[in-house]
Amino acid sequence: AQSVAQPEDQVNVAEGNPLTVKCTYSVSGNPYLFWYVQYPNRGLQFLLKYITGDNLVKGSYGFEAEFNKSQTSFHLKKPSALVSDSALYFCAVPNQGGKLIFGQGTELSVKP
Amino acid sequence: DTGVSQDPRHKITKRGQNVTFRCDPISEHNRLYWYRQTLGQGPEFLTYFQNEAQLEKSRLLSDRFSAERPKGSFSTLEIQRTEQGDSAMYLCASSLLSGGRADTQYFGPGTRLTVL
Numbered sequence: 001a002q003s004v005a006q007p008e009d010q011v012n013v014a015e016g017n018p019l020t021v022k023c024t025y026s027v028s029g030n031p032y033l034f035w036y037v038q039y040p041n042r043g044l045q046f047l048l049k050y051i052t053g054d055n056l057v058k059g060s061y062g063f064e065a066e067f068n069k070s071q072t073s074f075h076l077k078k079p080s081a082l083v084s085d086s087a088l089y090f091c092a093v094p095n096q097g098g099k100l101i102f103g104q105g106t107e108l109s110v111k112p
Numbered sequence: 113d114t115g116v117s118q119d120p121r122h123k124i125t126k127r128g129q130n131v132t133f134r135c136d137p138i139s140e141h142n143r144l145y146w147y148r149q150t151l152g153q154g155p156e157f158l159t160y161f162q163n164e165a166q167l168e169k170s171r172l173l174s175d176r177f178s179a180e181r182p183k184g185s186f187s188t189l190e191i192q193r194t195e196q197g198d199s200a201m202y203l204c205a206s207s208l209l210s211g212g213r214a215d216t217q218y219f220g221p222g223t224r225l226t227v228l
Contacts, residue, residue, distance in 0.1 A: 032213050032214045034216075036219075041222075041224070042221055042222070043116075043118075043203055043219040043220050043221045043222045044155070044203065044205075044219040045219070046216055046217070046218060046219075049214065049216060051211070051214045090154050090155075092154075094213040094214070095157075095213075096168075096213075097160055097167055097168050098143065098145075098160070098207065098209075098212065098213050098215055098217070099145060099157040099160055099168070100145075100147075100155070100157065100205075100217060101157070102154030102155050102156075103154055104152075104153065104154055105152075105153070105154050
């Protein structure tokens, strides 16, 4: 069965510092991996996805993610964090029919 | 592209009442998904449609839950005889079937249900 894990419930960074939100995966077959962001009392917004090819995927709002097959990881990164990046971040993997299996989420807090 | 919309955004009801939620997907999208999200958790899959056909239902979807997508456009999710455990955010997402599992799902703002 497809699954993802987000080992950190919360990540705290100072504004202007680089940020990393971690995700590891367990899939059978080709891995397709997604990152979504959720602001308070809102739906999920798509950030980026890995399908195949380049291991560094660039997405919305300056975010990028690095696919690492040997470590079965797909960590989300941003070179310089903004206070407005504070939100809940979800890693996800699609199962049969495209239905998404989500991680537990990581709350990112960026302090000025 | 107006995005996925959901109505209502918030619903407060008493235990035992029936509620119905509506989702309008992005107009050309042929797949529509329903998820449920409780506080502090990631969304969990409930059911999905391809056009008007309901292709899969999760075990989470008890017989009190029913979903429809008449004519392959908007969808409704009805919960009968609500229970306090039904309190959650109900999220709708849509996608255009092209690459299969790699298709991007776009989410609506959600309907927050509170059962008193």
